[in-house]
Amino acid sequence: MSFIENIKSRYKSGNxxxxxxxxxxxxxxxxxxxxTFSGLYSGDSSWFLKWFSLDDNYNSLLTKPWTIITYGFLHAGFIHILFNLIALYFIGNLFIEYFTQKQLISFYLLGTLFGGLFYLFSQNYFPLFQGKSSYLVGASAGISAIFVGIATYLPNYQLKIRFIGFVKLWHITAVWIALDILGLSGENAGGHFAHLGGALFGFLYVNQSSNKELKIWDKITSIFTSKKKPLKTVYKSPKKTTKSNKNSSLTQQQIDAILDKISKSGYDTLTKAEKEFLFKQGRK
Incomplete structure (x- = not known):
């Protein structure tokens, strides 16, 4: 198998x-x-970046509306993309343990959208940026939406960090957001505004979707998904018409109680019977 075919195979089989x-x-x-090739021919080597990055001018968005999303797939350098993709790998895989893969792509894209809007607002409102020109690239806004979203749903979930020990997810998220707030007046202030925009979307989406009624955020995500439905975890299984309403209600209460326990103390605190119950429900 050639290198290209191996990459294609890994892409198709990956989550x-x-x-x-x-x-x-x-x-x-x-x-x-x-x-590189543009530079060899003495051309404008940054044309690709200019065409797909998000400019700080509102008028530019009117002529290049796709940039409000495409900037989230561009990076300024190797270190930039390395740290972003490492964060996406660990946070994203934790996210899809509790939510669906379609919900993750919605968080990524809409977090990128909200981050871009926050960036545009900051560049055109605060005096700090007057007379300056900039553009926005990076996946951090989308990653922030995913990170804050799963932290809002499982604030007491514990991660084991080497040399530190177990740390609650909301503690890590608080540090993540605090660093962005402290950087609002720095060199990458526009980027930090975008991160906070993505984080705000992640929080609002999960917070609004905690109720089982259809919320405005579900209507927004319908842009990227074919069905309108509230946020749900992968443990929930569809109701079967063959069961009585009484049994269905009891089963749902058991699932809700277990999920509440997970959100407060983490999955590892479940008893063996509770884990087996979730496993059986997930296979129905």
């Missing part, structure tokens, strides 16, 4: 997190190649 990572890497390599 949505791995697919997004492959797409980001492919775009990064393409940008490097185009910049």
């Amino acid at each position: 949505i997190v791995e697919k997004i990572i492959y797409i980001n890497i492919a775009v990064f390599v393409l940008m490097l190649l185009l910049n």
Whole structure:
């Protein structure tokens, strides 16, 4: 099997997190190649970046509306893409343990959208940016939406960090957001505004979808998904018409109680019977 065929095979068999990572890497390599060949012919080596990055001017968005999303697949350098994709790999795979892969892509795209809007607002409102020109690239806004979304749903979930030990997810998220807030007046202030925009979307989506009624955020995500439905976890199974209403209600109460326990203390605190019950429900 050739190298290209091996990459194609890995892409097809990978989950949505791995697919997004492959797409980001492919775009990064393409940008490097185009910049290199453009430079050899004494052309504008940054034309690709200018065409797909998000400019700080509202008028530019009118002529290049796709940039409100495409900037989330561009990166300024190797270190930039490396740290973003490492974060996406770990956070994204944790996210799809509890939610669907379609929900993850919705978080990524809509977090990118909200981040872009926050960036545009900051560049055109605050005096700090007057007389300055900039553009926005990076997947951080989409990643922030995923990170804050899963942290809002499972705030007490514990991650084991080397040399530190077990740390609750909301503690890590608080540090993540605090760093962005502290950087609002720095060199990459526009980028930090975008991160906060993505984070705000992640929080609002999960918070609004905690109720089982259809919310406005579900209507927004219908742009990217074919069906309108509230946020749900992968443990929930569709109701079967062959069961009585009483049994269905009791089963749903058991699922809700277990999921509430997971959100407060983490999956590892479940008893063996509770884990087996979730497993059986997930296979129905």
